[in-house]
Amino acid sequence: MTVTTTALPRFVAQLTPHISTDTTLPPLGGIYLEADGTHLFAAATDRYTIAVTRTEATESEPWKAVVLRADLTALRALFPARRRTADLHLTHHRGCTRTPDGLLTVGDGTRSLTLSANASLARKFPKWRRLFADALAAEPRQDTETLYNADFLARWARAADRNQPLTTWSAGPGKPLLVAAGPDFLGLHMPVALPAHRPDTPARDRQDRAALRTTWADTLTPARRLKAAA
Known part of the structure; x- marks a missing residue:
């Protein structure tokens, strides 16, 4: 289940200010991603502000994930924002016995980064x-x-x-x-x-x-x- 988009660095820049720093609220400690078959959505909140942004993405089956703040740091380091946007491929792997929270792989064709999809946190993100x-x-x-x-x-x-x-x-x-x-x-x-x-x-x-x-x-x-x- 793969989404191809140039929007991910923009999503991270737009939403990072809204991520909660409250360690007692793990579902709010990163950027929530959701593909619904028509769009890729991204959202973040600390309960004082909430922001959501979207881009068209029709090639994927529905999935949800949360990318935690620490993983966003790694993501920015490997795929920095550029003036010239490049395609990034987000591939969601459903949970299994070894990785019950699922995995999210982000790559540009030459480099890739595999992160936990944090499915248990994604299910608790606000409606x-x-x-x-x-x-x-x-x-x-x-x-x-x-x-x-x-x-x-x-x-x-x-x-x-x-x-x-x-x-x-x-x-x-x-x-x-x-x-x-x-x-x-x-x-x-x-x-x-x-x-x-x-x-x-x-x-x-x-x-x-x-x-x-x-x-x-x-x-x-x-x-x-x-x-x-x-």
Whole structure:
């Protein structure tokens, strides 16, 4: 069961910022791969953000795998991102007695790397389709202030190519910000809990729109010119 694609280095670059560093959540410790007979999907999440990207792949039967962070380091070293993309062949080998988690071989015709497919982890990866279906179905409604972690916002810089804009919207307070880059990349970004839900949050962390208008009024109001003396 082999998928041939040039997209794997791009997937790794786009999704690495979203991989969880929490060692108590092994299914989130790498990039999830899924071939469904029409596309190859890749996803990563740490529960604060989740990103999924895809490319067409019609030559494979369905399979799932998780490539852990340590294996991604080896993958990047053997197949570095280049300006000129090259075909990579991803071959999934189902589990057997010796390798119950299955294997994933990545090669370019001259070199290859064989990794665990981590089938047991892949089965526990979050049901990402439902999350994105709900977010896409919800009507945009951004009519109040929303807090976002600035470090997490920086993760989306990897989502798009240079000069490619991001599209964003939200279904309202407490709902995730949906991020799209072109037709094949989607992300969800959970907001920081509002002070109403977290009484311990300092008031200064919530920049109320009305308060901002008041505190900036003098600075942003055009200065009046003095009249010349008669």
